[in-house]
Amino acid sequence: MTKCESINYPSIEDIIFKLRYGIKNRRNILIVSNCLVNYKGRASSKLSEGERIIILKPDGSALIHRPKDYPPVNWQPPGSLFRVKTTNQNVVVRVFRKKENEVLEIELLEVILLAILDLKDNGEFNLFASEKDMQEAILLQPSLIEEKFRPITSERHVLPGFIDILGYDKDGRLTVIEIKRKKATKQNVLQLKKYIDSLNVEEKRNIRGILVAPELGKGSQELLLSLGYESRIISPQECSAILNKQKTNTKIDYFFKK
Amino acid sequence: MTKCESINYPSIEDIIFKLRYGIKNRRNILIVSNCLVNYKGRASSKLSEGERIIILKPDGSALIHRPKDYPPVNWQPPGSLFRVKTTNQNVVVRVFRKKENEVLEIELLEVILLAILDLKDNGEFNLFASEKDMQEAILLQPSLIEEKFRPITSERHVLPGFIDILGYDKDGRLTVIEIKRKKATKQNVLQLKKYIDSLNVEEKRNIRGILVAPELGKGSQELLLSLGYESRIISPQECSAILNKQKTNTKIDYFFKK
DNA sequence: TAATAAATGTCGTTT
DNA sequence: AAACGACGTTTATTA
Numbered sequence: 231m232t233k234c235e236s237i238n239y240p241s242i243e244d245i246i247f248k249l250r251y252g253i254k255n256r257r258n259i260l261i262v263s264n265c266l267v268n269y270k271g272r273a274s275s276k277l278s279e280g281e282r283i284i285i286l287k288p289d290g291s292a293l294i295h296r297p298k299d300y301p302p303v304n305w306q307p308p309g310s311l312f313r314v315k316t317t318n319q320n321v322v323v324r325v326f327r328k329k330e331n332e333v334l335e336i337e338l339l340e341v342i343l344l345a346i347l348d349l350k351d352n353g354e355f356n357l358f359a360s361e362k363d364m365q366e367a368i369l370l371q372p373s374l375i376e377e378k379f380r381p382i383t384s385e386r387h388v389l390p391g392f393i394d395i396l397g398y399d400k401d402g403r404l405t406v407i408e409i410k411r412k413k414a415t416k417q418n419v420l421q422l423k424k425y426i427d428s429l430n431v432e433e434k435r436n437i438r439g440i441l442v443a444p445e446l447g448k449g450s451q452e453l454l455l456s457l458g459y460e461s462r463i464i465s466p467q468e469c470s471a472i473l474n475k476q477k478t479n480t481k482i483d484y485f486f487k488k
Numbered sequence: 489m490t491k492c493e494s495i496n497y498p499s500i501e502d503i504i505f506k507l508r509y510g511i512k513n514r515r516n517i518l519i520v521s522n523c524l525v526n527y528k529g530r531a532s533s534k535l536s537e538g539e540r541i542i543i544l545k546p547d548g549s550a551l552i553h554r555p556k557d558y559p560p561v562n563w564q565p566p567g568s569l570f571r572v573k574t575t576n577q578n579v580v581v582r583v584f585r586k587k588e589n590e591v592l593e594i595e596l597l598e599v600i601l602l603a604i605l606d607l608k609d610n611g612e613f614n615l616f617a618s619e620k621d622m623q624e625a626i627l628l629q630p631s632l633i634e635e636k637f638r639p640i641t642s643e644r645h646v647l648p649g650f651i652d653i654l655g656y657d658k659d660g661r662l663t664v665i666e667i668k669r670k671k672a673t674k675q676n677v678l679q680l681k682k683y684i685d686s687l688n689v690e691e692k693r694n695i696r697g698i699l700v701a702p703e704l705g706k707g708s709q710e711l712l713l714s715l716g717y718e719s720r721i722i723s724p725q726e727c728s729a730i731l732n733k734q735k736t737n738t739k740i741d742y743f744f745k746k
Numbered sequence: 747t748a749a750t751a752a753a754t755g756t757c758g759t760t761t
Numbered sequence: 762a763a764a765c766g767a768c769g770t771t772t773a774t775t776a
Contacts, residue, residue: 233539234496234520234600258555260518260541262492262605272670272769273617273724280611281491283518285541289556297516297607298547300565300756307558307771332769342492345601347520349555353538359531361752392750392775411752412530415764420678421751447764466531466754530754558771565756590754619767650760650766669767673749679766705749724769 236260236345245321245341249314252346256288261323262343267294267304271332277303284323284336286312292325292334306334358473359466361411364442365394367469368407370476372397374469375407375440375462393425394442404429405438411466414441416449423457489513494603503579503599507572510604514546519581520601525552525562529590535561542581542594544570550583550592564592616731617724619669622700623652625727626665628734630655632727633665633698633720651683652700662687663696669724672699674707681715 237244252259261284267277277294282303285293290310293302310327317337325334372379378400383393395407406429408422422439429437439459441450446461454461495502510517519542525535540561541553548568551560568585575595583592630637636658641651653665664687666680680697687695697717704712704719712719 236494236496236601238492238494258541260520260601262518262603262607269769273615274728275613275615275769277613278611280609281605281607282609283516283543283605283607285553287553287556291556291558293553293558295543295545295551296611297605297609298545298549298566300549300551300563301768301770303613305558305769307769308556330769342605343494343518343603345520347539347541347555347600349520349539349541351538351540351555353536353554355533355535355561357531357533357754359754411754413763417765449764470532527754533754559753559755563754565754588754615769617769669769671748675750707749 233348234345236343238343240341240344242316242319242321245338245344246314246316248344248346249321249323253286253312253314258288258347258349259286260284260343260345260347261286261338261341263338264340264342265294266337266339268335268337269304269333271327271330275304279339281342286323286325290325290327292323294336304334304336306332310334359411359470361394361409361466363473364409364411364464364466364469367472368395368409368442368464371472374464374472375405375442376400379405391425391428399438403436403438405440407440407442410441410443412443413445413447414443414450414461415447416453418443419450419453419457419459422459489606491606492603494518494601496601498599498602500574500577500579503596503602504572504574506602506604507579507581511544511570511572516546516605516607517544518542518601518603518605519544519596519599521596522598522600523552524595524597526593526595527562527591529585529588529592533562537597539600544581544583548583548585550581552594562592562594564590568592617669617728619652619667619724621731622667622669622722622724622727625730626653626667626700626722629730632722632730633663633700634658637663657696661694661696663698665698665700668699668701670701671703671705672701672708672719673705674711676701677708677711677715677717680717 264281269275283295289308291308292306294304296303306325306327310325313324315322321338323336368374369381381395381397383396394409397405399405406426410418426437426439441461442464444465522539527533543551547566549566550564552562554561564583564585568583571582573580579596581594626632627639639653639655641654652667655663657663664684668676680699684695684697699719700722702723
C-alpha cells in the first residue's frame with residue numbers, strides 16, 4: 231500500500247471499499263465531494279447539498295470544510311467511530327461519538343476526489359509566548375514584577391489552585407499575580423479578586439493583587455483601581471524572549487564547561 | 489479547467505505553477521505534504537518535519553492538519569494573503585494576515601498530493617437548539633417560565649445591554665432571564681446578577697432573576713439560592729421542538745387559509 | 747467525573 | 762475600534 235492512493239470520481243463500489251479499508255487500517259482519509267450533512271447531539275443541524283472537503287482521521291476526529299471560512303461547518307472531535315453504509319443508493323459516512331451521544335452523517339452524492347493517506351508525522355511542535363511562557367519568565371526574572379519580589383510557587387505548585395503566581399514583595403506582603411496574554415478584561419480582574427478572596431488569610435487587605443497583561447481594557451482599569459489592585463504591562467513576546475535568552479545562556483555555559 | 493485537478497508527487501515547477509494559478513483564480517487548494525511550519529504573530533510556533541494535510545481557501549483562510557487531533561496545528565483565519573516563493577530549493581507558502589500582523593510559512597519538502605479545486609457550495613446551513621432558539625421558544629411560549637409571564641423585550645438589546653429576556657411576572661414584578669444552552673456555572677449566575685445590578689431601578693430587591701438552563705452546576709445552585717434568584721430547567725432540544733411545532737402550525741394555517 | 751481556565755481561540759453584535 | 766458574549770466551542774488541568 232502506498233502512502234497516498236487517490237482516485238478521481240470513484241465508483242460507489244470503490245468508495246465503499248476504500249473507505250472501509252482506510253478506516254480499518256487507521257489511515258487518514260480525504261474526501262472532496264458533493265454531499266449532504268446532518269448532525270444531531272448537543273444541538274442539531276442540517277446542511278443541504280454542496281461541494282466540501284472532508285477529513286477523517288484515525289483518532290476518530292472528523293472535519294467538514296466548506297469552500298470558505300476558518301471553522302469546519304460540521305465536525306466530530308476525537309474518539310468518534312466511523313461507519314460506512316449506503317442510503318438512497320448513496321454512500322453515507324456515519325460518525326458517532328458516544329461521549330455526548332452525537333451523530334454526524336455525511337451523505338456522499340458525488341465524490342470528486344478520494345484519497346487514502348498513510349501519513350508519517352513525528353514532528354515536534356513548540357509554541358512560544360503562551361501564558362505559561364509568561365509565567366515561567368516571571369519566575370525566572372521576578373524583577374519583571376518589581377525589585378525583590380520573591381515567588382513562592384516555583385517548580386511545584388506549593389499552593390494548589392488556580393493562582394498563576396503567589397509570592398512576597400520586598401516588604402513581605404503576600405502577593406497574588408494573575409497573568410493574561412492578551413488585553414485584560416473586567417472578568418480577569420474579578421478572577422484575581424476571587425483568588426485573593428479564596429486565600430484564607432485574616433488580613434485580606436494586606437494582600438497585594440497584580441494583574442499582568444500586555445494591555446488593560448477599559449473596564450478592567452477602573453475595577454482594578456476600585457479594588458486597590460495593581461497592574462504590570464508585559465507582553466507575551468518579551469517573556470518569550472527572556473526565556474530564549476536564558477536557554478542561550480545555558481547553552482553557552484555548557485559550551486564553556488566543556 | 490475542471491472541477492478538480494490533482495497530481496501525485498508534482499514537480500517543483502508544477503507545484504509553483506498550480507499553486508499560483510489556484511490562488512489567483514480563487515480556488516480551494518488541497519496539499520498533502522511533508523513540510524515544516526513556522527508561525528509568528530500573537531504567539532509564535534515551530535513545527536518540524538512531518539506529513540500533513542493543508543487547506544488553502546480563497547477567502548484567505550489556511551489550515552494545517554496533522555494526522556490526528558481535531559484542531560489544526562497551525563492556521564490563519566480568513567482575510568490572509570497567500571504568496572508562493574522558493575527557499576532552500578523548496579516551495580514555501582507564506583500566509584500573511586495584516587490585521588494581526590501575523591505570518592505563517594509552510595515549507596513544502598515533498599508534496600504527496602496537490603489538488604486545485606473549483607468547489608460549488610450554495611448549500612443552506614441551519615443550526616437548531618442554539619441559545620437563540622431557546623430565547624425564541626420562551627418568547628413564543630412564555631409559560632415555559634411561568635403562567636402569565638409577559639416578556640417585554642421581543643427583539644434583543646432593547647434595554648441596557650445583553651439581557652436575554654426582560655419581562656413582568658404575574659404580579660407585575662420585573663424579571664430578568666438569563667439563558668444557557670448547557671449546564672449553568674457560577675459564572676452564569678454572576679452574569680445574571682450583573683444584569684440585575686445594571687438595571688437602574690430603585691427597588692432592586694423587587695427584581696426577580698431567573699436562570700434558564702438544562703442543568704445546574706454545583707456552584708451555581710448555591711450561589712443562586714444565596715442571591716435569592718430562581719432557575720428553570722429547560723433543554724435547548726425541547727425549545728427547538730417548540731419552534732418546530734410552531735412552524736408546522738403556521739404551515740397548516742397557511743394551508744387552510746388557501 | 748465535575749469544575750475551572752486557556753486558546754494564536756474565532757465569530758458576531760452593539761456601542 | 763473596543764467591549765462583550767456565544768460557540769455543538771475544544772483542550773488541558775485540578776479537585
